[in-house]
Amino acid sequence: MTAAGRRGDAAQALPDVGLDGARRWHGEAVRIADVARKLRELRSGDDSDVHSTLTRVMNLVVWAPDAPSATDVEALADALSTHHPSRAVIVRPAGGGDGIDARVEVMSRPDHPGGKGLQVEQIVLTLHGAVASHAASAVIPLLRSELPTFLWWPGAPDPASLQFTDLASVADRIVTEAGRDMRGAEAVARLVAVVASVDAPVTDLAWAAISPWRQLIATSLRGDALLRLRAGAARATITGPAGEPPLEASLLAGWLDHVLGPELVTSVAAGAGHGAVQGVRLDVDGACLLDLACGDSTATVTLRTAAGGPRCLSLPHPDRGSLVAGELELRGRDESFEEAVAAASRRRD
């Protein structure tokens, strides 16, 4: 469809109210001003008997590069709204001429049992043609100016691409998932480039995913154990799947490099289990100081230390939505993450 044809065939549906009480509207070849106006109409058109409070704590901008990922992120963004009520703007590039299609949804969510409803908003913009590289111009008018803006990029963004840099310019914090597209040194190098290319703080879900491992290591290395590790010839071995290590393993290795000092020798080895990280072992002077290993079940980990026998601990594996939710709690720079990424990029396995 040509650009002229697309612009001339604007079709706009009347709002409808779903069985779930959500008020929806969609339009093709629309102007952003129309989308903003429809959003206001849907917000003020709540004629239910339940008084709804419009609550938002953030703007959430999500890049959905294709239809399957768009479906995924829409569902996740909807789930996130239960504890991060937001105005979510999901951006999808598409071919087929120039122009913007839009879908707007204003939904009510219960906040407390038996309490009042909260309204949250979701806007899906399908950007056809050149506007996909200028998505910020379409997104900015839809954001609430008094709220922080998070950009969630469910993949490894290309810092040289206009699509990424354009949207990154509107964000107060950026959450990536580089490990969905890359592994090993390539993934680490990409993260280094992304962090350097933008002003906003960047984090990655792989970093959030290894939080339980970092917490276990931090609580296990206390007092004498830490002193021995820093004083002797220390070695860290991270076990993961065969082949190029997943980003989680690379970041964990980088973190250990950074916190335990440049004398630490780290390596990532293939294991027989499941999961991006299957175990961490710290040796000093040839003797095992700490060994964390998943068994058949990845829900628990067995801890062995020089000081004591095996103990079974729970190892939470937050789902993708929970990981994103955790990152949306934070605003500032995560210096530990940035240092871990830098250290990981310097590693030579």
Place this chain on the structure above:
Amino acid sequence: MADQEVEAAIDLGARLTRSPPPAAIVIFGASGDLTKRKLGPALFNLAHQRLLPPETAIVGFARTTVSDDEFRANIRAGIDAHSRVEVTDESVWDGFAARLRYMPGSFDDPDAYGRLAALLGELDATMGTAGNRLFYLATAPEFFPVIAANLGRADLSREDDGRFARIVVEKPFGTDLASARTLNDELGQVFRERQVYRIDHYLGKETVQNLLVFRFGNAIFEPIWNRRYVDHVQITVAEEIGVERRGGYYDQNGALRDIVQNHMMQVLALIAMEPPARFDARDVRDEKVKVLRAIDSFGEPSAAQWALRGQYTSGWVGGERAPAYRQEQGVEPASATETFVAMRVEIDNWRWAGTPFYLRTGKRLPRRATEVAIQFKPAPHLPFASTAVDEIEPNLLALRIQPDEGAALQFVAKVPGPKIALRPVNMDFAYGTSFLQSSPDAYERLLLDCMLGDATLFTRWDEVERAWEITDPLVQRWRDGDDGLALYGAGSWGPAEADVLLAREGREWRRL
């Protein structure tokens, strides 16, 4: 009871606290855009709310020759397109339309004013307009003097026997200080100051009026509304649109004359002024003039250091390509007219000494937003060991004038969890979800106030003059081309030089 007491009792019983006397409203330039988009719908809405006495007549006066019925049809088209209240009952429209009359005539033809006087006399007799006149000049400013002079010659400016004659003029009031003084002198030869109502439609906006209510109706804000607690203030008037069909007009004026000298100076005055003793025209406007007098005019060093102008080049706005300003219809290809202004203003008084006010306005910015942001100083000490002081965002009060009208107060709260982690949160008030009734259009309020003789929301001559005195040096400087024009891409927040203006003092513009 005396007549006035009876009237007041009736009004009180009918909950009519602001009922004006009947009048003949004459709109000069009635065939123009302002009448269609604003004045016609505003008058209809006032009538719909029973705020316009049934005896009020509306006379359109313009050079175009149309009949009464054609004029009514034009007004109806404007109402259908732009009114916040739809015509749901044709009999209501018929009643309103019966008040509309049209008189073709040239602004500089004395005979036309004689005919107008005769028509107004007829309306007094047949409709009961009671000899009250309201002359609305919805014309280009160049016609203001000739219209005023002819009204004087036709004896239409005289007030006697309790009847009023008022003239309403739109901004811009002059194009610089000298022309503003000349215009005021010309109007002053026919009308007294109390008869002149200078419109700045921003003052008619609910959210602008709410600035005063917010400040002086709530005890908690006044004690911190000063240099001790406020780090700086940002006032932003951002437009996403270009010049659209107004290229020819805009190219002769620019952002400084179109927005800064009037709207922004008014908002600045309301934010910075001292509390008036009474909310009436004299006291409120006295305080506005007082604070404007505490602002230095831009001299040679300050104009170079603390004010800049810009012009947009092509880019993307609202998901659409936007041409450069110089490519817009009606704009000179080599135009040096500014579409963006940023400046730093300091108010030399006890309340604000040392606290900068940063103003910015521009066309083709990423979004439409008019806002006042009061940035408070950071907490002097934070007892939370795990969070450094400089990581905490200081409190901020954002007063949104348009769109999403309302206010938001930003403060920090503890993030649930085992440690002390702080995160900014917002306490938000939105007009749209707090009140059932929609806000009236600014012109509804202003027309009503003018008919009531309440000039509180209109600018007095000394306010206008002082605003020109502050900005006129920039007008002269930029007219002579002494300062560079900083270019910015459409869809950006302005030229990089505007960021430097704040960065020099360790600050940055709010991203809206």
